[in-house]
Structure formats: structure tokens, C-alpha cells
Amino acid sequence: MDYKVRLLKKADLQKVYEIEKECFLDPWKYSDLEYEFNGNPVNKFIVIEADGKIVGFNNFMITFNSATITQIAVTREYRRKGLATILLNEMEKMFPKEGEDIVENVTLEVRSSNLPAIKLYEKHGYEVVVKKPHYYADGEDAIYMVKRLMLCH
Numbered sequence: 001m002d003y004k005v006r007l008l009k010k011a012d013l014q015k016v017y018e019i020e021k022e023c024f025l026d027p028w029k030y031s032d033l034e035y036e037f038n039g040n041p042v043n044k045f046i047v048i049e050a051d052g053k054i055v056g057f058n059n060f061m062i063t064f065n066s067a068t069i070t071q072i073a074v075t076r077e078y079r080r081k082g083l084a085t086i087l088l089n090e091m092e093k094m095f096p097k098e099g100e101d102i103v104e105n106v107t108l109e110v111r112s113s114n115l116p117a118i119k120l121y122e123k124h125g126y127e128v129v130v131k132k133p134h135y136y137a138d139g140e141d142a143i144y145m146v147k148r149l150m151l152c153h
């Protein structure tokens with residue numbers, strides 16, 4: 001399958017919003033996505049195209065020496081084809097590798113029932129750190145995970 005990973009453009013926001021609604025139990029509003037794209041200075045937003053259309057995205061933040069995955073999603077039709085794996089790898093390639101802003105850890109929260117995502121993260125080197133009880137608005141627990149990047153200084 002041909003794919004391409006690139007930075008999100010403003011014109012992509014509507015498509016990303018559609019993927020958001022398809023993929024999440026409590027989807028962000030369009031205006032939330034717009035803020036992350038336009039207003040949040042530490043946010044980065046990448047999309048993955050397959051068959052000439054956007055089929056997934058990864059939204060993450062870099063603050064000091066840490067990165068946080070805010071959201072990652074792939075449309076149902078394109079799952080289990082390695083696209084989220086590609087998004088995670090491309091995200092890591094974008095991390096500063098030297099200087100003060102070098103990224104040492106990547107963290108995230110995921111719903112405790114979200115086994116596909118937990119399996120994806122574990123396969124990619126993320127470890128469970130702790131459970132955050134009743135983290136989500138509907139009362140579900142979050143699993144807090146971290147990946148410690150192996151950096152060569």
C-alpha cells in the first residue's frame with residue numbers, strides 16, 4: 001500500500017474531524033481540533049494518507065524533554081495494516097535529537113478498555129506506569145503509559 005505522512009494543513013481539519021467522530025467515544029469538537037492546530041504552540045499534528053486520502057492522524061505535544069500523545073487514530077477500513085505504527089515512528093523522527101529540547105520520554109493516557117491501543121503501544125515499547133482511576137468523564141479508568149527513548153548522547 002502506498003502511504004504518505006505529512007503535517008496537517010488547515011484544509012484537512014474537516015476530514016480529521018470526521019475520523020475523530022468515527023474513532024472516539026467522546027470525540028473532540030471541531031473547534032478543539034482547530035485550537036490544537038492553530039492555537040497550541042507546543043502541538044504537532046501529522047496525518048497519514050493512503051490511496052490518496054487521509055485515513056489517520058497523530059496529534060502530540062512536545063514540552064521540555066517529554067512528548068505526549070494526545071490522540072492517534074486510523075479509520076476502521078485501514079486498521080491492522082501498520083498505519084498507526086508508521087504514525088508513531090514518524091512522530092519519533094520529528095523529536096529534537098540534540099540540544100536542550102531533546103525528547104527522552106513519550107507519555108500517554110488510554111482508556112483501560114481500549115485493548116487495540118494498549119497492544120499497539122506495548123508493541124511499540126510503551127510500558128504501563130499507573131492506572132488513573134475514574135479519569136474519563138464517564139468514569140472509566142485511564143492507563144498511563146511511558147516509552148523511554150534510548151538516546152545516544
Ligand SMILES: CC(C)(COP(=O)(O)OP(=O)(O)OC[C@H]1O[C@@H](n2cnc3c(N)ncnc32)[C@H](O)[C@@H]1OP(=O)(O)O)[C@@H](O)C(=O)NCCC(=O)NCCS
Pocket residue numbers: 023024070071072073074075078079080081082083084085086110114115116117119120121123
Ligand atoms: C489503536 C489504533 C490507532 C491502531 O491503529 P492500526 O493502524 O490498526 O494499528 P497497527 O496496524 O499499526 O497495529 C500495530 C499493532 O498494534 C496491535 N493492535 C492493533 N489493533 C489491534 C486490535 N484490534 N487487537 C489487538 N491488537 C491490536 C497489534 O499488535 C498490531 O500488530 P499486528 O497487526 O502485527 O498484530 C486504531 O485501532 C484506532 O484508531 N482506534 C480508535 C482510536 C483510538 O482508540 N486511539 C488510541 C487512543 S488515543
